[in-house]
Amino acid sequence: MFENRTDAGEQLAAKLTHLRASKPVVLGLPRGGVPVAAVIADALDAPLDVIVVRKLGIPYQPEVAMGAIGEGEVRVLDHRLVKIAGVSDAQIAEVEAKERATLDARVTQLRAIRPRIPLVGRTVIIVDDGLATGATAAAARA
Numbered sequence: 001m002f003e004n005r006t007d008a009g010e011q012l013a014a015k016l017t018h019l020r021a022s023k024p025v026v027l028g029l030p031r032g033g034v035p036v037a038a039v040i041a042d043a044l045d046a047p048l049d050v051i052v053v054r055k056l057g058i059p060y061q062p063e064v065a066m067g068a069i070g071e072g073e074v075r076v077l078d079h080r081l082v083k084i085a086g087v088s089d090a091q092i093a094e095v096e097a098k099e100r101a102t103l104d105a106r107v108t109q110l111r112a113i114r115p116r117i118p119l120v121g122r123t124v125i126i127v128d129d130g131l132a133t134g135a136t137a138a139a140a141r142a
Contacts, residue, residue, distance in 0.1 A: 009039025024123040032129030049117045053136045054099040068139035
């Protein structure tokens with residue numbers, strides 16, 4: 001579909017030009033979404049920021065997202081998947097504590113050099129470089 005992240009940003013920006021007049025903010029999900037978001041932000045003359053999220057992987061299959069967390073205590077869980085996978089509340093808490101520590105460290109580091117762009121009343125374009133379960137996108141949206 002796309003040759004690379006720059007091509008993805010260019011193609012997506014071409015489809016989003018109608019949003020330029022609304023003076024949107026473009027948010028990239030680190031790491032892969034940021035280069036795509038940068039191309040879109042540049043094309044739309046929009047400010048670029050990041051939104052830090054972390055996947056909550058199933059303990060015995062961490063690549064499968066049972067949910068995600070984000071800045072400001074955002075937490076999204078796929079309760080159906082948690083039940084099917086037999087993940088206990090204690091296991092969820094353990095995975096979340098580990099990922100929350102990583103998320104908080106990254107947010108502290110990032111926001112020390114770049115405060116968050118206010119989003120209230122703005123059109124926001126959230127950009128990632130892929131979508132598997134949608135958990136991180138849901139956390140970014142929350």
